[in-house]
Amino acid sequence: xxxDSGLQIAMSCSGTNAYRYGTMRAWVLSLTVVLADGTVVKxxxxxxxxxxxxxxxxxxxxxxxxxxxxxEAVLKLAKVPENVHVAIAVFENIGDAVxxxxxxxxxxxxxxxxxxxxxxLKATNRAMPGVVWEEKPTLFLKFxxxxxxxxxxxxxxxxxxxxxxxxxxxxxxxxxEVEALWAARKALGRSLLSMKNDPTDLFLSADAAVPVxxxxxxxxxxxxxxxxxxxxxxxxxxxxxxxxxxAVVCAEKERDEAEILLxxxxxxxxRLEGTITGEHGVGLELRDLLVEEVGESGIHVMRxxxxxxxxxxxxxxxxxxxxxx
Amino acid sequence: xxxDSGLQIAMSCSGTNAYRYGTMRAWVLSLTVVLADGTVVKxxxxxxxxxxxxxxxxxxxxxxxxxxxxxEAVLKLAKVPENVHVAIAVFENIGDAVxxxxxxxxxxxxxxxxxxxxxxLKATNRAMPGVVWEEKPTLFLKFxxxxxxxxxxxxxxxxxxxxxxxxxxxxxxxxxEVEALWAARKALGRSLLSMKNDPTDLFLSADAAVPVxxxxxxxxxxxxxxxxxxxxxxxxxxxxxxxxxxAVVCAEKERDEAEILLxxxxxxxxRLEGTITGEHGVGLELRDLLVEEVGESGIHVMRxxxxxxxxxxxxxxxxxxxxxx
Numbered sequence: 193x194x195x196d197s198g199l200q201i202a203m204s205c206s207g208t209n210a211y212r213y214g215t216m217r218a219w220v221l222s223l224t225v226v227l228a229d230g231t232v233v234k235x236x237x238x239x240x241x242x243x244x245x246x247x248x249x250x251x252x253x254x255x256x257x258x259x260x261x262x263x264e265a266v267l268k269l270a271k272v273p274e275n276v277h278v279a280i281a282v283f284e285n286i287g288d289a290v291x292x293x294x295x296x297x298x299x300x301x302x303x304x305x306x307x308x309x310x311x312x313l314k315a316t317n318r319a320m321p322g323v324v325w326e327e328k329p330t331l332f333l334k335f336x337x338x339x340x341x342x343x344x345x346x347x348x349x350x351x352x353x354x355x356x357x358x359x360x361x362x363x364x365x366x367x368x369e370v371e372a373l374w375a376a377r378k379a380l381g382r383s384l385l386s387m388k389n390d391p392t393d394l395f396l397s398a399d400a401a402v403p404v405x406x407x408x409x410x411x412x413x414x415x416x417x418x419x420x421x422x423x424x425x426x427x428x429x430x431x432x433x434x435x436x437x438x439a440v441v442c443a444e445k446e447r448d449e450a451e452i453l454l455x456x457x458x459x460x461x462x463r464l465e466g467t468i469t470g471e472h473g474v475g476l477e478l479r480d481l482l483v484e485e486v487g488e489s490g491i492h493v494m495r496x497x498x499x500x501x502x503x504x505x506x507x508x509x510x511x512x513x514x515x516x517x
Numbered sequence: 518x519x520x521d522s523g524l525q526i527a528m529s530c531s532g533t534n535a536y537r538y539g540t541m542r543a544w545v546l547s548l549t550v551v552l553a554d555g556t557v558v559k560x561x562x563x564x565x566x567x568x569x570x571x572x573x574x575x576x577x578x579x580x581x582x583x584x585x586x587x588x589e590a591v592l593k594l595a596k597v598p599e600n601v602h603v604a605i606a607v608f609e610n611i612g613d614a615v616x617x618x619x620x621x622x623x624x625x626x627x628x629x630x631x632x633x634x635x636x637x638l639k640a641t642n643r644a645m646p647g648v649v650w651e652e653k654p655t656l657f658l659k660f661x662x663x664x665x666x667x668x669x670x671x672x673x674x675x676x677x678x679x680x681x682x683x684x685x686x687x688x689x690x691x692x693x694e695v696e697a698l699w700a701a702r703k704a705l706g707r708s709l710l711s712m713k714n715d716p717t718d719l720f721l722s723a724d725a726a727v728p729v730x731x732x733x734x735x736x737x738x739x740x741x742x743x744x745x746x747x748x749x750x751x752x753x754x755x756x757x758x759x760x761x762x763x764a765v766v767c768a769e770k771e772r773d774e775a776e777i778l779l780x781x782x783x784x785x786x787x788r789l790e791g792t793i794t795g796e797h798g799v800g801l802e803l804r805d806l807l808v809e810e811v812g813e814s815g816i817h818v819m820r821x822x823x824x825x826x827x828x829x830x831x832x833x834x835x836x837x838x839x840x841x842x
């Protein structure tokens with residue numbers, strides 16, 4: 193029986209490496225799933241590819257526990273890269289950082305292309321004293337591969353960064369330094385929590401994603417809106433996938449104002465042909481907004497599938513889509 | 518309205534480059550689909566990743582026209598590689614060729630890792646006179662990337678080939694030669710047709726796939742069975758994905774015998790935790806065998822989805838799964 197992994201499959205998790213490797217869907221070869229009526233389905237063997245009937249595994253991955261319980265999974269493996277380099281590029285403004293990142297994305301290089309804004313680094317400095325980060329828009333880039341490849345790719349990235357106003361570009365292939373530099377990015381979620389001034393303060397976030405070509409407009413417009421907010425907010429995330437986490441730390445009494453800001457972000461993503469959620473899922477919170485993304489017809493199809501596979505409404509009912517129209 | 522592309526999506530097509538890039542499912546960002554009741558569903562925008570509700574696009578991709586008609590598709594693009602090298606490696610026996618290929622796969626290198634057996638090259642020699650191929654088990658390898666990367670990868674592959682009894686390893690990065698060498702692999706389907714001695718002769722094939730680790734056993738056992746056959750047969754295909762095309766050219770009166778041989782191949786794939794079809798799909802022909810792959814419970818779930826989305830049975834009914842139990 194899977195526990196954490198089952199959850200990760202149910203949510204179709206992904207993270208910084210999805211830029212290079214894709215999300216959970218790309219790595220699951222087959223699943224064993226228990227359906228609402230007790231039927232146990234094994235979706236196939238473990239070949240690297242198959243077109244044998246409907247793609248039941250992809251239907252279950254990301255269905256947030258509403259269609260079945262995952263009890264077994266066969267995963268594809270990738271070779272651990274021989275060498276890894278990490279580069280940190282500091283910019284004066286967000287627009288320049290995005291332009292440099294787009295250059296890297298268009299070259300098709302890198303294993304992770306991450307962005308952290310000034311406030312994100314302010315949180316890092318507060319939570320992880322020792323290394324002092326410049327509180328400016330920053331790219332965290334990872335390059336992985338055989339022999340010289342990571343270094344060569346880092347050199348290409350350096351050029352894109354300097355062409356776009358980068359003042360400081362640091363690159364390292366030293367194992368310990370790579371770990372230390374990337375640790376700041378890795379711990380960002382926890383670092384943001386350190387911005388709470390009071391234990392009752394709220395941490396709220398949006399997780400929208402847009403086509404990479406719309407990323408600049410997306411985060412610049414959010415940036416402008418954030419300037420007017422009376423609480424802490426920042427943007428960070430998987431710029432290589434066009435997926436940004438908009439984070440807010442605020443007092444309970446500011447919740448409504450924060451939610452309005454985050455919903456503006458999600459709706460902006462939809463206007464820019466994106467999604468309200470790149471990796472965190474729908475649950476209850478985004479259920480009503482999902483209609484705006486896939487339309488009434490999309491919800492109708494999802495509800496039809498849900499009711500066909502779980503006619504009694506036993507599995508996590510009313511999550512993702514409401515049971516009744 | 519999509520025509521060819523719509524078909525390729527409905528069949529979840531893939532080919533030699535799936536080894537590096539994945540199949541159709543990895544490259545479709547969203548679909549517009551017309552369902553049986555006329556509902557038009559757009560499955561999302563065009564972000565590189567999304568977890569907004571059920572993965573309707575993956576359900577439709579590969580559903581062989583039984584769930585809906587694809588009228589629009591948004592595809593992800595990849596950068597065309599800067600440099601491409603092709604290598605041809607000739608072996609004395611199939612087992613050695615497979616071992617060398619596995620080395621390449623485990624290194625995680627290459628864009629395509631293809632295999633053609635002696636009979637496949639006999640067909641090539643007959644259909645494409647000019648270049649004479651040695652009629653021995655042969656790997657066709659493609660390496661792609663920036664700068665020196667393809668050459669470096671080809672060098673690693675050369676070592677695996679020589680360690681496994683390869684007598685001749687030819688590599689080229691010259692654009693015209695690369696095209697000429699790869700053309701033999703590309704034209705293989707047509708070349709096999711040249712083995713017909715009479716226009717009424719049949720071309721039949723299986724398209725099974727197994728985990729890469731089982732590939733040696735899989736094709737060696739098929740090889741042994743083929744030796745006893747009274748008609749032309751060969752094995753070739755996407756060894757990097759564990760997906761092999763077992764091809765037969767025979768007279769109409771030999772059809773039953775050929776079908777028995779091909780079904781043995783497909784059932785062997787299942788015993789080795791593989792699939793009856795890696796990329797060609799189920800249709801009518803493999804419908805009954807599909808039960809052996811996904812079980813009665815898998816068929817039950819597929820039929821439930823089919824009947825929920827197409828209750829009147831309007832769309833390509835009885836393909837993939839039978840309408841009635």
